[in-house]
Amino acid sequence: MGDGLVAVRKNNEILIGAGQIVPFILVTSLFALWGFANDLTNPLVKVFKEVLQISNTQSSFIQVSFYLGYFTMALPAALFVRRHGYKPGIAAGLLLYSLGAFMTYPATVTTNFWFFVAALYVLTFGLAFLETSANPYILSLGPTSTATRRLNLAQAFNPIGSLFGMFVAASFVMSQLTLLEKSAAEKMNMLTADPTLFQSLQAADLAVVRLPYLAVGAVTMLMFLVFVASRLPEPKDESAVVTGLAESIKILARNKQYREGVLAQAFYVGAQISCWTYIIHYGVDVLGLSGTQSQHYNILAMVLFLAARFGCLWLMRIYDPAYLLQFFSSLAAVLVIGAMLFDSMLGLYCLIAVSGCMSLMFPTIYGLSLSAVGSQTQIASAGMVMAIAGGALMPLLQAVLIDTDPFPDLFHTVQFSFVLPLACFSVVAWYASRRIFS
Numbered sequence: 001m002g003d004g005l006v007a008v009r010k011n012n013e014i015l016i017g018a019g020q021i022v023p024f025i026l027v028t029s030l031f032a033l034w035g036f037a038n039d040l041t042n043p044l045v046k047v048f049k050e051v052l053q054i055s056n057t058q059s060s061f062i063q064v065s066f067y068l069g070y071f072t073m074a075l076p077a078a079l080f081v082r083r084h085g086y087k088p089g090i091a092a093g094l095l096l097y098s099l100g101a102f103m104t105y106p107a108t109v110t111t112n113f114w115f116f117v118a119a120l121y122v123l124t125f126g127l128a129f130l131e132t133s134a135n136p137y138i139l140s141l142g143p144t145s146t147a148t149r150r151l152n153l154a155q156a157f158n159p160i161g162s163l164f165g166m167f168v169a170a171s172f173v174m175s176q177l178t179l180l181e182k183s184a185a186e187k188m189n190m191l192t193a194d195p196t197l198f199q200s201l202q203a204a205d206l207a208v209v210r211l212p213y214l215a216v217g218a219v220t221m222l223m224f225l226v227f228v229a230s231r232l233p234e235p236k237d238e239s240a241v242v243t244g245l246a247e248s249i250k251i252l253a254r255n256k257q258y259r260e261g262v263l264a265q266a267f268y269v270g271a272q273i274s275c276w277t278y279i280i281h282y283g284v285d286v287l288g289l290s291g292t293q294s295q296h297y298n299i300l301a302m303v304l305f306l307a308a309r310f311g312c313l314w315l316m317r318i319y320d321p322a323y324l325l326q327f328f329s330s331l332a333a334v335l336v337i338g339a340m341l342f343d344s345m346l347g348l349y350c351l352i353a354v355s356g357c358m359s360l361m362f363p364t365i366y367g368l369s370l371s372a373v374g375s376q377t378q379i380a381s382a383g384m385v386m387a388i389a390g391g392a393l394m395p396l397l398q399a400v401l402i403d404t405d406p407f408p409d410l411f412h413t414v415q416f417s418f419v420l421p422l423a424c425f426s427v428v429a430w431y432a433s434r435r436i437f438s
Helices: 021-041 044-052 061-084 086-102 104-109 113-140 144-155 158-176 184-193 195-229 245-253 256-286 291-315 321-341 345-358 361-370 377-404 413-417 419-437
Strands: 008-010 013-016
Touching (some): 021 061, 021 144, 021 158, 021 195, 044 061, 044 113, 044 256, 061 113, 086 104, 086 113, 086 195, 113 144, 113 377, 144 291, 144 361, 158 195, 184 195, 245 256, 245 377, 256 321, 256 377, 291 321, 321 361, 321 419, 377 419
């Protein structure tokens, strides 16, 4: 501080290291960029089901491809970053992100659902590179003692991008679709009476869907140029790697705190994506709201998520992150039970409130887990990003539950399906308790 370098202090602790403000701002901007992609995509599960007349299980492959891309590319991304550095890793991520976004054009022109699935799969290759690079880089920009709080601060900008993605989905996509609000009977009659007209409406609706992806592809290319031209210093303590990949994996596999953190992260992401994907189904199928109305409640959930993230950042100045993680994961489980039991607006409000509880979970699990990995940061980061594949599995399982309707006389099928997020939050609470009492 005295030699003219800039630092941010909280409670006499350095939050962002001296001279690291500009790199922090540049890399934090990426959190909003992938937040936009995440929450533009969530509503499309319902959109594709209605526009293309497919099942909940089939449409859930939008999420499967999106989050499976993280799993596929996380480890290659980590090896790339380990060899070439964080800046090249970020640049590669931005290029892949842009490529996947532009692939939505031929997907929608051909009215091919599986081509669109492939486009999102490639897009998330880019997101895997960005997350594998950005999260550990943020952790390195200051003292270890404030690393979890620093990552929470950077992650607070992720829901800003998410909110924008939700707003675009509600205002410029879902509200403009012709087939989304028509009943199943109306669509069946139209398909039978005039299949050519129906196909033209499908093509027109999918053309609306692709526009925001083409726009974000252009923005991502611009960000690529910004990062190529910028100075992004490599963390000095990670300049040398002394173990090979196999040895790194063995070391991490023996690390109980990290191993359990990967498990908790997988369950948390599964719960998050399930809650945000099927809140629209909850509004439409349980409460009889329109798809656009339900998306507005999804936006409200994200506003709460954003506000709570800043609130939790303040709470971390007072309370240990592990205690906060245990409290909010337990509260989330209680609120999910409320969403399952109350088939009214109260149930929807419980589901919205879950987002406030989720706000600190991803960065806190990430920070607690990577605090114990020593020099294995890049490979450990890949494991945490691979855990995002929980977002591929859990929505698929929830869709299968909805389609099979195992207890029609006891629960509404959509409400019962939230038993899966309930189980996920229980695992997160278990992990937090392990950190408290270890």
